[in-house]
Amino acid sequence: MHVHKLEKVWLAIGFITLVAFLTTVGIQAFASGHGAPSDLTKVDPQNLEETEPFDDPGLHEIGENEYELVMILQSYGFTPNEITIPEGATVHFKVASKDVVHGFEIAGTTVNMMATPGYVNSTSYTFDETGEYLILCNEYCGTGHHLMSAQLEVE
Numbered sequence: 001m002h003v004h005k006l007e008k009v010w011l012a013i014g015f016i017t018l019v020a021f022l023t024t025v026g027i028q029a030f031a032s033g034h035g036a037p038s039d040l041t042k043v044d045p046q047n048l049e050e051t052e053p054f055d056d057p058g059l060h061e062i063g064e065n066e067y068e069l070v071m072i073l074q075s076y077g078f079t080p081n082e083i084t085i086p087e088g089a090t091v092h093f094k095v096a097s098k099d100v101v102h103g104f105e106i107a108g109t110t111v112n113m114m115a116t117p118g119y120v121n122s123t124s125y126t127f128d129e130t131g132e133y134l135i136l137c138n139e140y141c142g143t144g145h146h147l148m149s150a151q152l153e154v155e
């Protein structure tokens with residue numbers, strides 16, 4: 001089979017580009033340990049309920065209209081699953097999964113992250129509008145995935 005010389009050149013360029021790309025990504029992910037910013041703190045999912053702050057899940061006031069919300073995710077629910085906060089509250093979410101990868105999305109807000117077992121996944125949000133917010137799992141996690149939700153009320 002005859003392959004045109006220019007075709008060989010382009011194949012080589014494509015191959016070199018691929019290797020360079022995978023090397024860069026590989027070094028960042030494994031050697032430098034650059035993960036998603038929500039995945040920086042590790043936690044043992046087997047002993048989640050004995051590990052701070054997950055030994056006391058729920059809403060904790062930490063400042064003026066500022067809260068930390070500690071949540072445990074597992075198939076197929078959130079603990080706690082009903083939360084009420086005042087209007088204008090800033091909430092620092094700390095969530096961890098006990099079993100598989102779950103999603104943590106609050107509909108109508110910019111809160112949307114993965115809950116990867118073994119990590120404390122965190123983000124913050126200020127709730128300036130009152131109403132009922134739906135917290136839902138947006139990563140397929142099994143047969144009960146569609147049942148996995150919680151309510152957050154801002155009043």
Ligand code: CUA
Pocket residue numbers: 074075076101102103137138139140141142144145146148
């Ligand atoms: Cu948890 Cu889908």
